[in-house]
Amino acid sequence: MTKxxxxxxxxxxxxxxxxxxxxxxxxxxxxxxxxxxxxFTEALIGGAAIxxxxxxxxxxTLTACRHSDAVLLAAIGGYKWDNLPRHQRPETGxxxxxxxxxxxxxxxxxxxxxxxxxxSSLKPEVVAGVDIMVVRELTGGIYFGQPRGVxxxxxxxxxxxxxxxxxxxxxxxxAKVGFETAQKRSGKLCSVDKANxxxxxxxxxDRVTAMAENYRNVELSHLYVDNAVMQLVRxxxxxxxxxxxxxxxxxxSDAAAMLTGSIGMLPSASLGEAGMPGVYEPVHGSAPDIxxxxxxxxxxxxxxxxxxxxxxxxxxxxxxxxxxxxxxxxDQGYRTGDIMSPGMKAIGCKEMGQVLLAALxx
Ligand code: IPM
Ligand code: MG
Numbered sequence: 001m002t003k004x005x006x007x008x009x010x011x012x013x014x015x016x017x018x019x020x021x022x023x024x025x026x027x028x029x030x031x032x033x034x035x036x037x038x039x040f041t042e043a044l045i046g047g048a049a050i051x052x053x054x055x056x057x058x059x060x061t062l063t064a065c066r067h068s069d070a071v072l073l074a075a076i077g078g079y080k081w082d083n084l085p086r087h088q089r090p091e092t093g094x095x096x097x098x099x100x101x102x103x104x105x106x107x108x109x110x111x112x113x114x115x116x117x118x119x120s121s122l123k124p125e126v127v128a129g130v131d132i133m134v135v136r137e138l139t140g141g142i143y144f145g146q147p148r149g150v151x152x153x154x155x156x157x158x159x160x161x162x163x164x165x166x167x168x169x170x171x172x173x174x175a176k177v178g179f180e181t182a183q184k185r186s187g188k189l190c191s192v193d194k195a196n197x198x199x200x201x202x203x204x205x206d207r208v209t210a211m212a213e214n215y216r217n218v219e220l221s222h223l224y225v226d227n228a229v230m231q232l233v234r235x236x237x238x239x240x241x242x243x244x245x246x247x248x249x250x251x252x253s254d255a256a257a258m259l260t261g262s263i264g265m266l267p268s269a270s271l272g273e274a275g276m277p278g279v280y281e282p283v284h285g286s287a288p289d290i291x292x293x294x295x296x297x298x299x300x301x302x303x304x305x306x307x308x309x310x311x312x313x314x315x316x317x318x319x320x321x322x323x324x325x326x327x328x329x330x331d332q333g334y335r336t337g338d339i340m341s342p343g344m345k346a347i348g349c350k351e352m353g354q355v356l357l358a359a360l361x362x
Pocket of ligand 1: 091094095250
């Protein structure tokens with residue numbers, strides 16, 4: 001019997017519609033080969049939703065996501081919406097979706113592909129073999145803590161406030177994802193915090209240390225966030241799995257991404273409690289400067305679709321096949337502008353889709 005998977009597509013803004021179109025073509029091709037059936041529902045988020053409805057995350061979008069098995073998101077944001085009040089910004093839609101679907105665990109792999117080693121700004125011997133998974137807490141910490149806002153003090157001065165807060169249950173559930181991810185990989189987990197300064201980080205470190213008792217086969221270490229970023233660019237191969245809070249994970253995952261040469265190659269998964277759909281999206285943004293010009297690199301989006309097949313739809317063979325096709329087109333020398341190097345064949349977003357389809361049918 002053909003299995004039916006319900007997928008909500010959120011193309012969003014900028015290059016989003018172009019790259020998600022490629023991912024859908026790839027999914028349709030893989031469906032034919034593996035006798036899968038996808039039903040796609042498209043919904044609005046970000047600036048596109050603001051233009052159409054006045055808000056960045058219409059209720060229908062959240063409802064569509066909740067009724068699907070998985071969500072494939074492209075990217076949100078653009079200059080056009082940067083000066084709107086915060087509740088109408090594209091980013092608020094993204095954060096609302098993370099909260100609304102309870103997506104507390106964000107998995108961001110940074111794997112260096114041998115074909116792209118020269119695209120990295122670091123020396124090849126420093127980055128060759130890098131394979132890191134950043135597990136970022138996504139629905140707590142300073143992104144969501146209360147109180148927040150810009151207040152006027154008694155002296156009439158304005159004062160901006162955000163609060164970094166984690167409760168034990170929030171720390172424990174993300175630490176569990178960190179330990180379990182490490183167990184499935186090389187068994188090394190590094191927890192990143194700022195326990196030398198922040199009380200919230202001391203609690204984080206105490207809990208993660210206590211939980212290590214239940215994961216004796218995982219080698220746990222701790223780093224302060226400033227040192228962690230330095231170590232990432234100094235000697236990235238010392239890392240396997242990193243677990244950290246929302247803000248530190250935002251920063252560390254961009255740094256880890258850049259080790260690989262192009263943020264245009266990296267997928268991510270955001271996962272919640274069992275039964276809730278996962279959201280799969282590229283780590284990169286909406287790149288408004290190249291939107292609509294057929295220049296975008298669709299590979300992170302395509303690899304996000306592969307992650308979706310693996311983590312939410314339980315179709316690991318289909319996922320591997322997509323990843324193999326991506327490797328093949330890189331071996332064949334096809335490159336979008338962001339990963340171009342001398343001697344390679346420069347192509348656009350649509351053509352990258354075509355060569356992927358050809359690689360899938362080989
Ligand atoms: C990310 C982005 C978002 C974040 C922004 C767009 C709200 O930088 O997914 O890393 O800060 O989480
Ligand atoms: Mg970020």
